[in-house]
Amino acid sequence: MKEQISFEKKENPRVLLGRLTVLRHSKTKYTEKYPDLTDEGMELAQKRAKEITEKHKSSKGEEELFFVSSPRPRAEATLDQVKDSFGEGKETHFSDSIRAFDLNNKELVKEWFVEISNNYQNPENFAKIVKEDERFENRPDVVEPQSNVRKRASRAIEFLIRSFDKNLTNKIPHVFAASHFEVISPLVFEIFDLEITKDNILDYVEDVDIDFEYSLDKSKVPMTVSFRGEKRQVVFDRDTREINF
Numbered sequence: 001m002k003e004q005i006s007f008e009k010k011e012n013p014r015v016l017l018g019r020l021t022v023l024r025h026s027k028t029k030y031t032e033k034y035p036d037l038t039d040e041g042m043e044l045a046q047k048r049a050k051e052i053t054e055k056h057k058s059s060k061g062e063e064e065l066f067f068v069s070s071p072r073p074r075a076e077a078t079l080d081q082v083k084d085s086f087g088e089g090k091e092t093h094f095s096d097s098i099r100a101f102d103l104n105n106k107e108l109v110k111e112w113f114v115e116i117s118n119n120y121q122n123p124e125n126f127a128k129i130v131k132e133d134e135r136f137e138n139r140p141d142v143v144e145p146q147s148n149v150r151k152r153a154s155r156a157i158e159f160l161i162r163s164f165d166k167n168l169t170n171k172i173p174h175v176f177a178a179s180h181f182e183v184i185s186p187l188v189f190e191i192f193d194l195e196i197t198k199d200n201i202l203d204y205v206e207d208v209d210i211d212f213e214y215s216l217d218k219s220k221v222p223m224t225v226s227f228r229g230e231k232r233q234v235v236f237d238r239d240t241r242e243i244n245f
Contacts, residue, residue, distance in 0.1 A: 016211055017221070018164035018173040019063070021052065022098075023082075023207040025178055028074040035077030041204065042077075048205035049081035056174070060086075063174040067092045070099045070179050078205060079178035097156035098179040102144040109143055112136075130182065146182065153183050154241040161221055161238065164212055184208060191225050191232050191243065212236075220244075 026048075027041030037045060056063075067083055069076045071094050079092060103109050116129050130136045130146060137145045164173060185202045189195070209226040221236045223243075235244045 016172050016213055017161065018175065018212050020160060020175050020177065020210040020212070021056070021207055022177040022179055022184055022210070023048070023052070023078070023205055024181055024184055024202050025070075025072070025075040025078040026081075026205045030074075032073060034073040035080075036073040037077050041074075042081075045078045045081040045205055046085075048207075049085040052082055052176075052207055053085040059172075059174075062172055064171040065090065066173060066175045068095050068098070068175055068177040070094070070183075071096060072100050072180070075100075075178040075180065079176065082176050082178075095156055095159075095177070097152045097159070098177060098183050099152075100180040101146070101149050101182050103142075104140070104144070105142040112142075146186065149182050150186055151241075153187055157236055158238055158241055161212060161236065165218070187243065188225070188227055191234055191245075192227055192230065 025037075026045035027038045028036050029038055030036070035042065065086060065088055067079055067088070067090060069079045069092050076092060076094075083090065083092070112133070112135060113129065116133060136143055137147060140148075160175065181202055188202065188208055189199070211224040211226075213222040213224070215222055219238045221238060223234050223236055225232045225234060232245075236242075237244055
């Protein structure tokens with residue numbers, strides 16, 4: 001899928017390049033058919049969407065809102081609740097870089113889950129399994145390695161920075177994106193020094209806010225990341241596509 005967001009050119013840049021609010025999809029049936037959310041998941045998505053809207057309403061007049069989703073229906077449906085809460089009828093852009101990881105042999109993956117956990121569909125168990133079992137990194141014939149998912153996430157950040165840097169609006173561009181646990185959690189847990197097998201994992205429809213700031217060094221982009229009431233200052237190295245502290 002082509003990833004493209006168009007912004008109008010701006011001659012006098014602001015302090016901020018842009019903002020990103022990325023959230024995990026809500027509880028799902030995993031049918032891959034829209035909306036692919038359970039009844040509880042839909043209620044949760046609507047509730048969290050209102051909270052997200054309330055949190056950002058004070059800056060809405062200064063911002064131009066954009067919406068980006070993983071191609072998975074559960075992510076799109078979750079993001080739609082945010083759009084509805086904002087009263088925005090804008091088009092949703094789809095980014096393949098923030099999709100869920102690829103299952104290349106679903107039956108064998110199920111066997112692994114059954115072997116390790118009595119409830120392989122439980123996403124909380126799933127998170128720990130992916131982290132601890134080397135087969136989820138070393139068997140690309142079965143499942144996409146977590147390291148590749150991480151590369152995709154970094155590629156999405158670079159694409160977003162490039163969009164902010166080259167095509168700015170008169171307002172601060174603010175992108176709301178819906179993605180998946182395996183895409184968001186490794187970056188967030190690294191930045192906030194959390195352990196995925198011990199700390200509370202990324203919950204359904206939990207969001208992360210990132211402010212991208214201007215820098216004289218175009219290859220190093222300062223980022224302020226807000227998560228669970230805490231903030232961290234980091235730098236995204238565009239040459240290596242790594243986050244530095």
